[in-house]
Amino acid sequence: MELEQAKQQFIQTWGNFGTQWGINRSMAQVHALLIVSDSPLCTEDIMERLSISRGNANMNIRELTNWNLIYKESIAGDRKEYFRAEKDMWEVAKRIVKERKRRELEPLQQHLAELKKVEQSYESISFVATIENIERLVSRLDSLSGTLMKADEHVFFGKILNLFK
Amino acid sequence: MELEQAKQQFIQTWGNFGTQWGINRSMAQVHALLIVSDSPLCTEDIMERLSISRGNANMNIRELTNWNLIYKESIAGDRKEYFRAEKDMWEVAKRIVKERKRRELEPLQQHLAELKKVEQSYESISFVATIENIERLVSRLDSLSGTLMKADEHVFFGKILNLFK
DNA sequence: ATGTATTTTCAATTATTATTGAAAATATTG
DNA sequence: CAATATTTTCAATAATAATTGAAAATACAT
Structure with missing residues (x-):
């Protein structure tokens, strides 16, 4: 299996697992995406990679932040907010x-x-x-x-x- | 608070709690009802007490049985199936x-x-x-x-x- | 302060999941 | 073996939850 494929699969699996525990699929998928991402991602990146709307991405990013599962990270010279996941x-x-x-x-x-x-x-x-x-x-x-x-x-x-x- | 009221409240609370953990409300409520019921109940009883349909009652009773959370119990001279919950x-x-x-x-x-x-x-x-x-x-x-x-x-x-x- | 980039909100829409209820299947009785 | 009681199934419907997307709000730069 190719790396990108495996990451995609992981996002899928994590999403399904989430729904079984009362966590909505998008939230779990955003989390999974950030977990397997080597660099921080911005809202645009997340929207693209998961094919979800801005509103959805924004809402779940916020929720994951509330849960302390992801952090804001700034990238020098870029005014967008980037996010990375706790990986431990x-x-x-x-x-x-x-x-x-x-x-x-x-x-x-x-x-x-x-x-x-x-x-x-x-x-x-x-x-x-x-x-x-x-x-x-x-x-x-x-x-x-x-x-x-x-x-x-x-x-x-x-x-x-x-x-x- | 009156006993019946308290039981009703418990059923409600247990149901809400269930939904947060990926268990559907009716299933949690049937479970709760049987937990606080002193005697075993049949499908009819459950339908009435929770105001749910026969199909819904039947399905969730079966599922609770699969989870080993409730048991079938027969009552002499009655041909219906009765159920009681594990209370420990x-x-x-x-x-x-x-x-x-x-x-x-x-x-x-x-x-x-x-x-x-x-x-x-x-x-x-x-x-x-x-x-x-x-x-x-x-x-x-x-x-x-x-x-x-x-x-x-x-x-x-x-x-x-x-x-x- | 004005324009632009970015984020947030939320009513409307869509998707998902739960529920109904009547028909079919099964079990039980005499 | 009928007749009847009981349970199960499942397509249709309803209820709930998730998602969209455009408009509003906010943050930032010059």
């Missing part, structure tokens, strides 16, 4: 986890806490127990993600794997 | 992880392996390095999920948390 994939994973935690786990925890305020009764006992069960799970995922964030990659996995062998 | 949320988490691993991580690993077959050249070096970086990440997620699956809840989190304090 462990770092990428950590940032995605961090962001989803903030955007989803935390709000979910609040919702669950609200639900426990249901009026007490014989019938509500098992409901509250279930909610508490979920709270426990969520707070565990939460600590796990916190741990993940702080842990150095090598040390973390080394210890995990040793723990259970 | 740790178990639920493990099954979701197991299923997503099988459906997504494994195919992704195959794709990545393919991409490494790109023809060697000066330009392809960094591409292959990136792919290998991703492979490493994926195989780590893979072991982590494997570990998760076998680990007892308490032991697992106890050890994790001790590790990093």
